[in-house]
Amino acid sequence: MSAVDNPALARLLRVREAEEFLYREAGLLDRREFSAWLDLLADDVRYFMPLRRNVPSRAPGDEWTREGQDIAWFDEGKDVLAMRVTQLHTGVHWAEEPPSRTCHLVSNVLLVDDSGPEWEVHSHFIFYRSRMERETDLLAGRREDRLRVMPDGLRLAYRRVLIDHNVLPIKNLSNFF
Amino acid sequence: MDPIDPGTRPLVDPQRGLVSREIFVDAQLYAAEQERIFATQWLFVGHVSQVRRPGDFVVSRMGEEPVLLVRDVDGALHVFLNSCRHRGMQVCRYDQGNATEFACPYHGWTFDTKGRLAAVPALREGYFSELELAHWGLVEARVAELKGSIWACWDAATPSLDDWLGDARIWIEEFFTVPDAGAGELELIAGVQKWTLPCNWKFGAENFSGDNYHNVSHASVDQLALSPSGKTGRHQYDAIPQKPVLQNIAYASTGHCGRGALYPPGFDFLSAYAAVPQLHAYYQRAYAGRQTQLGEQARFVPHGGTIFPNMSFSNGRTSIALWHPAGPETCEVWRFYFVPEHAPEAVKDHLRRYVIRYQGPSGLTEEDDMENWNLAHRASRGTIARRHPYHMAMGLGHEMAVGSEPWIARGGTVMEGVSEQNQRGYYRRWAQLMGAL
Numbered sequence: 376m377s378a379v380d381n382p383a384l385a386r387l388l389r390v391r392e393a394e395e396f397l398y399r400e401a402g403l404l405d406r407r408e409f410s411a412w413l414d415l416l417a418d419d420v421r422y423f424m425p426l427r428r429n430v431p432s433r434a435p436g437d438e439w440t441r442e443g444q445d446i447a448w449f450d451e452g453k454d455v456l457a458m459r460v461t462q463l464h465t466g467v468h469w470a471e472e473p474p475s476r477t478c479h480l481v482s483n484v485l486l487v488d489d490s491g492p493e494w495e496v497h498s499h500f501i502f503y504r505s506r507m508e509r510e511t512d513l514l515a516g517r518r519e520d521r522l523r524v525m526p527d528g529l530r531l532a533y534r535r536v537l538i539d540h541n542v543l544p545i546k547n548l549s550n551f552f
Numbered sequence: 553m554d555p556i557d558p559g560t561r562p563l564v565d566p567q568r569g570l571v572s573r574e575i576f577v578d579a580q581l582y583a584a585e586q587e588r589i590f591a592t593q594w595l596f597v598g599h600v601s602q603v604r605r606p607g608d609f610v611v612s613r614m615g616e617e618p619v620l621l622v623r624d625v626d627g628a629l630h631v632f633l634n635s636c637r638h639r640g641m642q643v644c645r646y647d648q649g650n651a652t653e654f655a656c657p658y659h660g661w662t663f664d665t666k667g668r669l670a671a672v673p674a675l676r677e678g679y680f681s682e683l684e685l686a687h688w689g690l691v692e693a694r695v696a697e698l699k700g701s702i703w704a705c706w707d708a709a710t711p712s713l714d715d716w717l718g719d720a721r722i723w724i725e726e727f728f729t730v731p732d733a734g735a736g737e738l739e740l741i742a743g744v745q746k747w748t749l750p751c752n753w754k755f756g757a758e759n760f761s762g763d764n765y766h767n768v769s770h771a772s773v774d775q776l777a778l779s780p781s782g783k784t785g786r787h788q789y790d791a792i793p794q795k796p797v798l799q800n801i802a803y804a805s806t807g808h809c810g811r812g813a814l815y816p817p818g819f820d821f822l823s824a825y826a827a828v829p830q831l832h833a834y835y836q837r838a839y840a841g842r843q844t845q846l847g848e849q850a851r852f853v854p855h856g857g858t859i860f861p862n863m864s865f866s867n868g869r870t871s872i873a874l875w876h877p878a879g880p881e882t883c884e885v886w887r888f889y890f891v892p893e894h895a896p897e898a899v900k901d902h903l904r905r906y907v908i909r910y911q912g913p914s915g916l917t918e919e920d921d922m923e924n925w926n927l928a929h930r931a932s933r934g935t936i937a938r939r940h941p942y943h944m945a946m947g948l949g950h951e952m953a954v955g956s957e958p959w960i961a962r963g964g965t966v967m968e969g970v971s972e973q974n975q976r977g978y979y980r981r982w983a984q985l986m987g988a989l
Contacts, residue, residue, distance in 0.1 A: 424914075425743075426743045426744075426745060426746075428646075428647040428648065429645060429646050429647045430646055430647065430648075430649070431646055431649070437648070440742060440743035441742070443901070444742070445741060445742040445743040446741050446742065446743030446744070446745060446889050446904070446907075446908065447743065447908060448745070448908075448912075448913070448914045449908070449914055450904075450905065450908055451905065451908070451909060455905075455909050458776045458777075458778065458909075458916060459916060461775070461776060462772045462773060462775075462776060462916055465771070465772040465775055466772075467771040467772045468772035468773075468919075468920065469769065469772075469920040469923045469924060470919035470920050470922070470923040507927070541647070541746065542746040542747060542748060542884060543745075543746065543747035543748060543913055544747075544748050545747070545748065545913070546747070546748065546749050546750055546913060546922045546923070546926055547747075547913040547914070547918075547919040547922050547923070548913045548914040548919070549919045
């Protein structure tokens, strides 16, 4: 019996595959290989980062703004994400010119559901940004992703980025999360 | 030394178009602004759609002060300082909701939706029933409503909102008018963007007042087809083949400003939305309605402006920005986005996605504005830097009491094309209120 015939080991390999996808993705972003990063996204990808409100703990329903209906930090598809990459390559996108130094730390990776053609993968992140001489920015949160299984590997099909901030502590979101 | 004595420090020189860097970086001037500007002027605090039902509340800000916008049980609007009269704790810590009372979590003083102190623990055994509840209600501001916008003011001596807006009132009325200029209201899209900007609060207000000169800021996004026109350019109206004459309008006595575009007769308004069939169809009907309502004046398309001191508005990509002071070096920006309430859902959705990708901290356009304001502020802090005023003299002496179309700017002065007239008017008003002219 080979290792992959053992269900527990097969699952472990899928966990590793999901982790490696997320780590590889973070590396591409931090090395500013944005076009290669874009290639990891499905053509119909949805990329969503809601606003977060202070609400009573007994009524958490309004904590997040709703995808496709409300205001968000991001609520877009690959067309707009590709525009952002093109903008980064113009050399006159002042928010990232000279470029920021970023560090995406990804952890707590959990393969929540791998029963279908898209795996549900949750992770936590800390996003560190150093800019110009001394600007230092930090965002923290978690992500709920769906990774589509393709013949040549995984693609990001859906990402919900849940940051822990009410008033965003930084001046802009000129990076990917 | 009086921090704002014009003899010792000329802070604003409208005759020469010079503005001292001190007014952006100096802590004493910042403190004086809180007294002389934010405690005396009308400030935008919210929109009626946030507080439709009795008991609805939403948190807001007036300058640095946290406030609560509340519709009381009888339907009247109130704006309260969100601070208990006993020991100052915030009586409400939720961003929004519906309540019958606000109970302070510190010692339990409890206020009703009219701000009255309704209950105090240990009233008999602690206060011997001598506490006069009627004197210790929440601190309340004056409140006024204009076409769904809600404003508040701490100062009883300030004129009414209508008089205070003066001739600039039409810009707020126009902003809250639906695209066909007929009946119907704008509705707020749920969710107010709030973020921190490391620069003085006046940078954003000034930029929106009338800076048509900063296209280089947006050199990157202008290479993309960001708008629903499908053509290159960040604005939907960049695609209109007939070029307009930009109009800058400043109201000298109030500091309010507006800017817009005057198109030649027969211009192709629809080319602004050509790439999205639902928008094209909606604006085709809307523009016909607008022409019926406004006639010749439909050729004037407002772009936005600033109501002094810190409320800016953008027409078309319909939004309001509040530039809240949070220390001389920090601004907390709040952004409200609107769509026409009776527009088809597909139209609302396209407009929503356009405003998100254009504006705010994740907007492809405004990311770059915030980088510029941030570093302009930082480079203005030093002793040497402060000796050299900002130059805002573009077009000085060429203001017109009447523009090329007299109906555009009643009560204001006009400059066409690029100009810093509006910024000069804004800072002249700042200097008047600060006693620095």
